[in-house]
Amino acid sequence: MSLTASAIEQDRHISRKLTVSLNHHTVNVRPVIKGAFKEAACSLTEAYLKNSIMGWCVRGLDRKKYEEFLYTLFKSMINQASLQSRDFAIQVEGCKGVLTWTNNTNGLSWPRILSTAKLARLIGWTSALRAVTKVGASCDKTKRKVMSTYPHYITIGYVGVLPHEQHKGYGNALVQYVLDKADDAKYPVYVEAIDPASVKFFEKFGFVVQATVFIADRSDLPVALMVRTPVSSGTPQRLRIRPGRRDSDNSL
Numbered sequence: 001m002s003l004t005a006s007a008i009e010q011d012r013h014i015s016r017k018l019t020v021s022l023n024h025h026t027v028n029v030r031p032v033i034k035g036a037f038k039e040a041a042c043s044l045t046e047a048y049l050k051n052s053i054m055g056w057c058v059r060g061l062d063r064k065k066y067e068e069f070l071y072t073l074f075k076s077m078i079n080q081a082s083l084q085s086r087d088f089a090i091q092v093e094g095c096k097g098v099l100t101w102t103n104n105t106n107g108l109s110w111p112r113i114l115s116t117a118k119l120a121r122l123i124g125w126t127s128a129l130r131a132v133t134k135v136g137a138s139c140d141k142t143k144r145k146v147m148s149t150y151p152h153y154i155t156i157g158y159v160g161v162l163p164h165e166q167h168k169g170y171g172n173a174l175v176q177y178v179l180d181k182a183d184d185a186k187y188p189v190y191v192e193a194i195d196p197a198s199v200k201f202f203e204k205f206g207f208v209v210q211a212t213v214f215i216a217d218r219s220d221l222p223v224a225l226m227v228r229t230p231v232s233s234g235t236p237q238r239l240r241i242r243p244g245r246r247d248s249d250n251s252l
Helices: 007-015 032-049 052-057 063-084 118-122 124-139 140-146 171-187 194-204
Strands: 019-023 024-032 089-092 097-102 154-161 189-193 207-216 222-228
Touching: 024 032, 024 171, 032 089, 032 097, 052 124, 063 089, 063 097, 063 154, 089 171, 097 171, 118 124, 118 194, 140 154, 140 171, 140 207, 140 222, 154 171, 171 189, 189 194, 194 222
Parallel strands: 154 189
Antiparallel strands: 019 024, 024 089, 089 097, 097 154, 189 222, 207 222
């Protein structure tokens, strides 16, 4: 997937790019502009098709409906994030990799992105209630305990790279962009990882597992609650982020 020339030009005007050198190739991290919401949502959809917790939650749903649900979920998430700040939905290389994050302590739990009624229309009432009561609530109590000493912190919500574009440093660049923001403001960063590979990925950035929660008390659905403290101690400063968009995507 790639952005149109006009979208790339618009993106260039509104963003301060972060450049990461990777084998003599420069990776530019930029906000997801409104014209690229569909591409960004498609990238996250493809990246999360095999997510074990989402798959358990919507079990029995056919592939086409599952893809439609993920696309709607991520498009709505990107829209909401960019309304808060243009920095909260970022992408690399024409949305080959996408990341959403926030400084809202409520985080970006996917069952709360859409209303329960809309979830039900997409995945059925049984799955919608399972998402809200089992997935959405499972980590909340433990997260509050883990983060209780931090008045301000950042949450990384979702990061995904197209399968055929992996191992090019795109995920690293996206995460590092957020960590640079966090370190400038002396904010810790919280993330939830659901498999050993994800835990290992975040550990290389300095994240440490603080607790593990099992969705619906199932041993095959673990969630590692991970935290990275800022590189320098001191009083938290103002988080330097752009204002959000003033419009909304009414098609969602």
